Amino acid sequence: MTIRTEFSGLKYAGRAEGDKRAxxxxxxxxxxxxxxxxxxxxxxxxxxxxxxxxxxVSRRFRGRKVTSGDVLKKxxxxxxxxxxxxxxxxxxxMVAMGRAQKLRERDGRSILFKIK
Numbered sequence: 001m002t003i004r005t006e007f008s009g010l011k012y013a014g015r016a017e018g019d020k021r022a023x024x025x026x027x028x029x030x031x032x033x034x035x036x037x038x039x040x041x042x043x044x045x046x047x048x049x050x051x052x053x054x055x056x057v058s059r060r061f062r063g064r065k066v067t068s069g070d071v072l073k074k075x076x077x078x079x080x081x082x083x084x085x086x087x088x089x090x091x092x093x094m095v096a097m098g099r100a101q102k103l104r105e106r107d108g109r110s111i112l113f114k115i116k
Contacts, residue, residue, distance in 0.1 A: 006031050006048070014096030019111070023089075025096035027051065034089040053080040053090040057115060058099060065103065066091070067110035 010026040010033060017023075018036070026033040032054075035046045056077055061070070071087035081087045091113045094100035103112040 007033060013093070014098070016092045016095035016102065018092065018102075023092040023096065025093045032093050034093055047085070047089045049086060049089050049093060050080050053077070053086075054094055054097070054099060056080060057090055057094060061115040063115065065107075065112050065114050067107050067112060069110060 007028055010028050013025040013027040013032070015022055015024050021036045024035045026035065028051075030051060032049050032051050033046055034049060035044050038044050056075055057066075057071055060075055068084045068088035068091060071091065072081050072084050075081055075087075081090070088111075091100060091111075092102075094115070095102050095113065099116055101114045101116065103114055105112055
């Protein structure tokens with residue numbers, strides 16, 4: 001798969017509010033793009049995630065409160081969640097699509113999400 005085919009025809013899926021910035025999610029056939037504003041006016045941070053990750057999180061954690069660390073350790077899918085930020089981006093994508101809720105409470109310093 002190439003960048004051109006992976007991200008052609010992206011559609012806006014929604015927005016999730018983080019602690020410091022908003023995350024905008026775009027969906028393609030196999031991948032999703034989580035985009036947030038960078039430090040300067042015209043820069044953006046973009047992270048690609050595999051959309052299968054949303055289904056894995058929904059199945060394994062439905063109805064539970066989780067952190068990105070929980071997803072990383074307990075999902076047992078290093079192919080979909082190679083690092084903590086990959087898991088965090090999947091959780092923000094789920095919030096943007098109405099499949100999870102970002103909670104105000106914390107688990108230590110970690111952000112908690114409630115999976116619907």
